[in-house]
Amino acid sequence: MNGRLKGQIIDTRGLRKCDLLAPFLFVLVVDVFGLMIYTAIDTFYLTDEQLKNSPSRKDGIDEATETTLRIYGCDLIQEAGILLKLPQAVMATGQVLFHRFYCKKSFARFNVKKVASSCVWLASKLEENPRKARQVIIVFHRMECRREDLPIEFLDPTLKKYADLKTELSRTERHILKEMGFICHVEHPHKFISNYLATLGTPPELRQEAWNLANDSLRTTLCVRFKSEVVACGVVYAAARRFQVPLPENPPWWKAFDAEKSGIDEVCRVLAHLYTLPKAQYIAVCKDGDSFTFSNKSWDSQSLPVTKEVPQSSPTANDDASVVKATPGTNPESGGSKDEMLKLALNKLKESKKSDDESKSLTLEATTREEFMPKSKSDRRAEIGERNKERERDRDRERERERDRTKSRDRDRGRDSDREREREDADRDKGKDRAHRSKDRGKELGGHLEKSRHHSSRDRDYHSSSYSSRDKDRHRHH
DSSP states (O other): OOSOOOSSOOOSSOOOTTOTTHHHHHHHHHHHHHHHHHHHHOOOOOOHHHHHTOHHHHTTOOHHHHHHHHHHHHHHHHHHHHHTTOOHHHHHHHHHHHHHHHTTSOTTTSOHHHHHHHHHHHHHHHTTOOOOHHHHHHHHHHHHHHHTTOOOOOOOTTSHHHHHHHHHHHHHHHHHHHHHTTOOOOOOTHHHHHHHHHHHTOOTHHHHHHHHHHHHHTTTGGGGTSOHHHHHHHHHHHHHHHHTOOOOBTTBGGGGGTOOHHHHHHHHHHHHHHTTSOOOOOOOOOSOOOOSSTTSHHHHHHHSOOOOOOOOOOOHHHHHHHHHHHOTTSOTTSHHHHHHHHHHHHHHHHHHHHHHHHHHHHHHHHHHHHHTOOOOHHHHHHHHHHHHHHHHHHHHHHHHHHHHHHHHHHHHHHHHHHHHHHHHHHHHHHHHHHHHHHHHHHHHHHHHHHHHHHHHHHHHHHHHHHHHHHHHHHHHHO
16 A cells, blocks of 8 residues: 555555555454454353353353352342443443352352342443442442441441452452453444444334343353354344334344344343342351441451450369379379379360460450450541641641742842842942943043144154255256
8 A cells, every 4th residue: 555565465456655545444454453453352152061160160150140140240240330320331341350260160169149249340441431449349339238237337447347449449450351261352233223223214113112222132141152153143133022013024124133033032041030030148158257338247346346255274283183082992102103194284284285376366366356446436536627727727737838849939039139139239230330431431531642743743844844944945046
């Protein structure tokens, strides 16, 4: 396009640089290369056998539980996207990433709530509508409080719980990217629906119905089993059957969109089965039981005080006496009985040391847990009020400092202006002195010039008179 080719390619046909068709050819080439790249990337599709032998099944989770947890995670993503005011494309991308991740990992090893939050966070960045990690964590915290009928508490970003949730969010995002191989391209069936309906000439009522069915299909595993074109055809077919709108069958309309009748029937069957299921509830199958609220047992155990029940350890002399009393049947004069007594005494000493160590560890755990106890609402409000007062004091101090700085600057400017005036006056005086000196010099030079002129006139008169007398003498002589 932009010159002559060299090498094995022979430029028998082509366009020049200034040709009017060059931009159109460039656009066509870019579109073709884009389609080639997308088809090469969009290869994450599994068979029915692979889905039946998923990692969750290997960990002992049945098909019904896995389906329920998939629907529950997709519901979380959809609700969080609405609360975060994200477009539908972000929620659809997050749900597809969610299904792809659990095709390679088990529900028993990764918590559904954490994976759903990380999918929302990652999808918002992929679809160029990013949200902060703090916003995602707060939204999922509120959602969990509402779903479990817990009192909605303020999630303070200064607490250790919030820091742990933030690190888990970023860690789970890295796990998702690692399992995807950093290939997160997702193609949704939504962009094909309007084109297919316009081509088939269907009424406008089908568009919204097909769009709703496409959103519901993301709660199932259709996005990892069929391509988006097949899912779009199945959604259009289901919407047309619901509104009893006939579609052309001779020739079949789905062949024009690169779909098969078996795939369309499977899509309709999965959607029909989805609408027969009850509302999905959370099932605790993950070993990592951390959640977005303080209702978890691990965090409650840290927040509750520990009773300091320390076992009383008796001194060694009493231990020895008890050991001796505990073995009345043994003869103290025999060698075997002495060895047994020594062994029993040593065991008793070891048990007393262990009890002392356990009491020390219990006291340390109690102190550390008391340090990490979640504070009440009144204490938090008091701390927040003190922090606000300190911030206001700091602001007042900064304002006073700025005022002092401006005053000092004004003073420095006044001093500088006085100095500049003095300099200007001195420059004016110097200029006047120079002018007077130049005038005096001009007068002196004028006097000298007049004297020189007077002397030159006298010399001229003298020479002229001398010449004239000489000429008279010459004439007389002649």
